[in-house]
Amino acid sequence: MSTAETWTINRLLTWTADYFKKQQMESPRLEAEVLLGYALGCPRIALYTRFEEIVNDENRAKFREFVKNRVAGMPVAYIVGKKEFYSLNFNVTRDTLIPRPETEHLVIAILDSLKTWPANSALQVADVGTGSGAIAITVAKQAKTSQVTAIDASKGAAEVARKNATELGVADRVKVVLGDLLSGVDPQQKFHAVAANLPYVSDAEFEQLDKTVKDFEPKSALVSGPHGTELIAKLIPQAAAHLHAGGLLALEVSPMIADKVGALLNANGNYEPAAIIKDLAGHKRIVTAKRK
Template sequence: MSTPAEAKPDSDAWTIGRLLNWTTDFFQQRGLDSPRLEAEVLLAHCRGCQRILLYTAFDEPASEELREKFRGLVRERAAGKPFAYLVGKREFYSLDFEVTPDVLIPRPETELLVVALLDHARGQGRAKDPLTIADVGTGSGILAVCAAKYLKASLVTAIDISPKALAVAERNAAKHQVAERIEFVESDLFAAVKPSETFDFIVSNPPYITTAELAELDKTVRDFEPMLALDGGAEGTTVVERLIAEAATRLRPGGVLMMEISPMIASRVEKLVDDSPLELLETLKDLEGHARIVQAQNGEHAMKGGQVAKGEST
């Protein structure tokens, strides 16, 4: 099937409205979940306007330049490239973040990690010293930026092994005006972080997909998102196991580690915590009731607000 810019009618016949209608049908035939919405957002992106303004220009002829640009995005989307990479952004926790193929696309499930961090921070009740927070595997910087933005008295260390990912995170921090309270460190977990540096909180969305599961992922994920941020090894815990061990030496007394994990490996991750010097806290569940955030604490103090100490049921 040809795309709009390849069609034979005179270019004057290709109005904004006709482009939208044609592309909606094209996406629908390819099984996209929200064909009209995606067509609108892509076309608004190409025009550099708000989506609603497309309807005030419904009968406006689409220029050859616009059609050419739009055609490229339509083709990429039809081939499976994630929508967020095409428009270069994704909303997370009510903020817009730049995303590129060098970073994972933020998922709604990860917002639970922000909620957990904010809940623990409120329980601290400290008035003087700033909270110290490490975001391990920061990617686009969503966790580091949210921590700095919503916890004004905090100092954040954003860590990633990928320099390209760190560059995206730095741009997002600057965009949301929190860069002055975030230190960006290129590091494999804590390897390049000063040995003396410890933290009140460590948050992470580490790679946790098992190698076998990677082959079964939707191609929009498997073929486009960075494998380094997805592949958790044979058991899904290759990075998680190292993170737990390193966090045990990096958390201050009473400090908390919070990790997003797959529900399918929750019991394995909890066992890794049980076998470590850390205390297992309550594993938080997502809106569908699946285990999503494994939490662990350095010290014998149970957390406030209904958190559960090691050995209690969840």
């Protein structure tokens, strides 16, 4: 970007979108708009009424740094510190995974299961491996009578989840706690649903991940172990001990391990037959089972 030329918002967007396209990014124009809006401190949509506005040197320098980081592989969500999920805006940091559209299927499975309980029930939900709190907070926003326990082993992630719960107005119904799966939960505590988007990438799969994931997102939130099912296998009996009869365990998984996870649930003996839900791309994404 030459400083000798007049850089309007429209010109910056056009130049950057073309540059991103040459870098083979999937959504070059959208990413350029998100980053420039962040540099200017305004919503992306507001740029459309300001195309001819000249961007000053300070904001152009900010934008240039964002573009540099993006080309280096840093995801846009980490650059701007935000990611939309289920029409809500979540803070994210490199202590948390970036919420993904596929995870909305997990939220829907939980919400559908909660509707089967009597109206106005004091619904108890656990979100294990909460990260940014996207699942827990979305459930609390949608299921108005629910109380959600959001658990994560990462102190940094728990802090982000608490901040999101406060900013999104559900801090009174989302309790964020540090813990190893459900091991720290009161033995008498029962839940109507347990959701978990746990690490499910195997050690070998991790090496094949795109650099935007492998180099920037927290490995501890991605990798389970040699098989990808280690943490899920540990959670299944724990959840059985904490679910009401008829309560749902819903797990987000890799398509590669969906059938194995279903077999683990069926072998446990405490659940009704497992069901597998496919995402919009047709991949096996969510495995669910009700407590007998």
